[in-house]
Amino acid sequence: MSPAFAIVCGAGSLPLEAAREIEQAGRNVFLVGLVGSAGREIERHPHLWVRLGEVGKLLAALKARGIVEVGFLGAVTRPDLGDLLPDWGAIVRAGEIAKLFRGGDDTLLRGVARLFESEGLRVVGPSEFAPGLLAPRGEIAGPPPDEDARADIGFGARLLEAMSPFDIGQGAVIAAERALAIEAAEGTDRMLARVAELRAGGRLRLKGRVGVFVKAAKRGQDLRLDMPAVGPATIAAAKRAQLVGLAVAAGEVLIADRPAFIKAAQEAGLFVHGWPA
Amino acid sequence: MSPAFAIVCGAGSLPLEAAREIEQAGRNVFLVGLVGSAGREIERHPHLWVRLGEVGKLLAALKARGIVEVGFLGAVTRPDLGDLLPDWGAIVRAGEIAKLFRGGDDTLLRGVARLFESEGLRVVGPSEFAPGLLAPRGEIAGPPPDEDARADIGFGARLLEAMSPFDIGQGAVIAAERALAIEAAEGTDRMLARVAELRAGGRLRLKGRVGVFVKAAKRGQDLRLDMPAVGPATIAAAKRAQLVGLAVAAGEVLIADRPAFIKAAQEAGLFVHGWPA
16 A cells, blocks of 8 residues: 555645545545644544644654655645744754745745655645645636626736736736735735725725636746635625625636535625636 | 916825925916815915816816916825716716726826816826925935845835736835735725734734835826825834835825925834835
8 A cells, every 4th residue: 555645734624625535536644734723623534733843743754654745735824933843853954944934925835845855755736636626617606707707807817927926916806907906915815805895985986796806826836835725715705895706717726615615606696717718 | 477287186285285386486376176185275275176077167267267287186086987976078078088987097097187188288297397296216214225125125116017017006015025915906005004904913923123115106107197105194004014114216106295204204213215226
């Protein structure tokens, strides 16, 4: 039997959904829960809890099990150097780790991948170990976007592309080919909440439901480590922002809890479109 | 004596500061106050109040005074077609006016300029009628930015440049070459408030004062109508966001109430730098 596939687990349902998908494909999983991020449910599978910074403990556990392939899933708050509780494994790699803390998230994550690879592990992305979680092309929920929405999707896609070299640009809200909000460090949910607030407060005066939330990975983003994700909470936030729909880049965005996600979109009357399609 | 110079006045002190600068240069001014935006102080000068949409009234008043040059200053909330109280002058130009309401602010403003020009008026920018209000190059307040801050200014300038074709991109907050926030429809003050909230809430974990607010006009933006502006409130917001300073594009950004602005920056320990310099 081949060694287990390890998933380093952050918050949310995605790590568990991936574990299920891998097990259904006939392979064992080993879940490494990040304390403070991952949920207790990981304990239903073979698992280990580690704190951020316990690099030595994590690497030793994988080696002891003969594990050579590892994936990363779920949200982790960007750590502060001072939050890390370094073990000896982290301390001997301190030079490498310190370098990770300058620059955008992508810089940080690339460094994490390099660190694992320098230990002989293969870092695998969700497109390989849990392809069923990725957004497909075409209609995911609701009717196809109309002509106005298609124009907004195109505008948003080009805008995100232009921002990509700056290690940002995973999300924007576009209405009538105007950018209402652009996501940076605040994250998707806060950005959508902002659109709802700007509309409620009269700063954005738009009648009825209008606007599309467009989400993609950054060009050159390491999709093995930090694939953007949407889920039922994204639908709720898009509904509060009175949008007409969501457009996600097919193959670049994870959908958490897909049955609940699709049901929520349908109930909210929002389309979800995988572009290009 | 040459005919007066007309300023269509939105909110804030800038229209009055410009009026003072023009009068000191020996020319009369005629202030057109937008109801709901301009302050009562415009009444100290020859003036007229108009509502948004009273295009006919405005054009007739300028023609009656032989005025051929007009400038626009001060913030105006982006109007909704339904808010306009159109007079006959607006109604006969309804086709042109309706076209203005699709697309970004720049599209709207270019259309306003074209409308005035088609009536034989010359639309003049602040760089010509009130050059004393523009940010100069170099140190405006405080010490020069240090090396880290210079790197952030460069990063922000390149980011704003990349976003320019999308009719956005007047402001961003950059720290350690990472974009913490990007301004879209919410405006500068709300964007800076967001950085303060993200830091206070622990979503952004940055120690001490760090980060620069970088502000520029969009490439191709019509600087006659919508020059970005900073003022004392910008300093207060940047202080709450715990930044180290502000960098404004020299010649592209207006500084409102400069003595109070500089004093506030000095008291807050923030540098204000006009780039490139």
